[in-house]
Amino acid sequence: MNLLEEFKKNPGFVYRIGTDYYYIGKWICKPCTDEAVTDCHAMYEMCIQAKEPANAALYFQKLRAYSEFALDIPYNPAKILQYQTALVEALSDADIQSLTDQLRHFHDQAS
Structure with missing residues (x-):
């Protein structure tokens, strides 16, 4: 898997x-130090491990929203x-390997 x-x-x-923790995507790449966000990610991982798809989906949506709010304006694709x-x-x-696994989980949740 080509991560970039x-x-x-x-x-x-x-x-x-x-x-x-990092916000990463087509419009963002920066460290995440917000405790509420990192706690949400920990809960997301726990729900995946516990095979609780409904709860994992809830935390997935929260993490997506946090990522949108963290965007820097104006958008600078070269810098990203x-x-x-x-x-x-x-x-x-x-x-x-860990990031590849997380991306696989991302695709599972997004679909």
Whole structure:
């Protein structure tokens, strides 16, 4: 899975990389430090692991909304691509696998 291509296709969402959280999508790439958002992501992950699709869907929608509110205006596609590229290049193999799994869950929830 080409992570940069996936980011370009998807709207913003919150992803966990190691112990850090990021808003990533076709219009955004920046760290997320808002505790309410990171707590929401933890609940989203717990619902996925517990196989509670209805609750996972609720937290998924909240994370999508948080990502929309975090957008920077004006939109700067070159800067976003630069941040995404630097982020992907710094990932460990474990981080790549984790992010790939999260993107798979994103697609499952979005469809």
